Amino acid sequence: MRWIRFSTDDRCAYGLLDGDAVMEISGEPWGTPAPTGSKYRLRDVTLEVPVVPRTFYCAGINYSTHIREMAAKRGVQPVFPEKPDIGYRANNALIAHEQPVVIPVDATEKVNYEGELVVVIGKQAKHLSAADAMSCVYGYTIGNDVSERTWQRGDRTFWRGKNANTFKPMGPWIETDVNLDTMTTIVRVNGAESVRFKTNDMIFDIPTYIAAMTRYLTLYPGDVIWMGTDGTSPDLRHGDVVEVEITGLGMLRNPFVRPTN
């Protein structure tokens, strides 16, 4: 099933997507969804971020090539994580499919994309084993972990380097039926392929992260876990359009704009 969160002139709701047809439901897909009887065409509604999470988790460094290439860019030795220490991002930065990433006027040129698989939690979960971990997963969406590298390195936290307004595009929808092992993540800039990697080729996979996390914390329905990215990004400029496609899931597209004042 493919679920969108959408808005019209008078409401914001979830809908089941079938081709171009949207069947509105009350509540959330992972709750007890009930059809409201309202139907729309996809082109007549505005896509919203698929969920505003209670807690916004993000794995950060979780693919080998990304770690090697980022280290080479900085002229340092690559350091691989020894265990799945989850990180965080901020809800203020979320934007939907097709909404513009607005680069702050005082950002440096080092603005990069990071195309990521996003896990959407559907059940409250604590103390899951790796074998049981996937039982709390409802579905998947796509994220772009936009980063201003100068701020990311120089500030004490990731607050503006990764969490400035509009730096976290997520969407376009939640897909419940995927085959992780056959998925490929492809990032395009202005239509030209920039990065391609096997989506599930993670250092610590989804069950490993969920088992580690739920030893110390409770996951709630609607929480999201961004799983990290592979490869590296060119520096993005005003007018660039970035597409993050994950095969079998969908494609998240956002233009980048840079106001001059």
Add this chain to the structure above:
Amino acid sequence: MRWIRFSTDDRCAYGLLDGDAVMEISGEPWGTPAPTGSKYRLRDVTLEVPVVPRTFYCAGINYSTHIREMAAKRGVQPVFPEKPDIGYRANNALIAHEQPVVIPVDATEKVNYEGELVVVIGKQAKHLSAADAMSCVYGYTIGNDVSERTWQRGDRTFWRGKNANTFKPMGPWIETDVNLDTMTTIVRVNGAESVRFKTNDMIFDIPTYIAAMTRYLTLYPGDVIWMGTDGTSPDLRHGDVVEVEITGLGMLRNPFVRPTN
């Protein structure tokens, strides 16, 4: 005005607190609160965390004595922040007044309190100057930024060192009328005073933080900003009770428990 968020058998709501009397409202205090007509006594309701924020901001190091004493504990030179880089905490860790902080079974002995003033945002805000910054503040509450120092230093992120379940007590209520310059923060362990500092003696004060943050991000009603702590904490053990009092605001009390398996 003093607002509590409370639950009864059949509802969770905000209420205006006057002595022991609770007058229930619909909606949120910073919205368009309207009395529902229901009244309770404080002792007959359960206090909940005063707000579950959309984004949970936390200043981290923001008082001089805390930085000097923490550096001395670790045998390193103190490093003072050069600018107000805001950090984050996680909603999963929030608990209310009187709820127990549960120390994970595999935590080290280095479990500490940090008593903090919490700013509650009441209006959507972007691009505020320091002079206008306080216009988005609705009121204040109290936080205890519980930390497991070994994990805080050794992990790649603060995920379990500061954000394990129950590590973020907040409450007991939101107070709208305070005089920041006359407030004192006092932390007691088992009734004995442990730390005392002037609440507003921050390295970067509230207007400075809000002006810096809203240059890059939008604050939303219900967001919270924890303002950091001064002094240091003894290592806390099973059975300890920690009270964080801020004069003119209230007192947040939580027992610490440590299951043996």
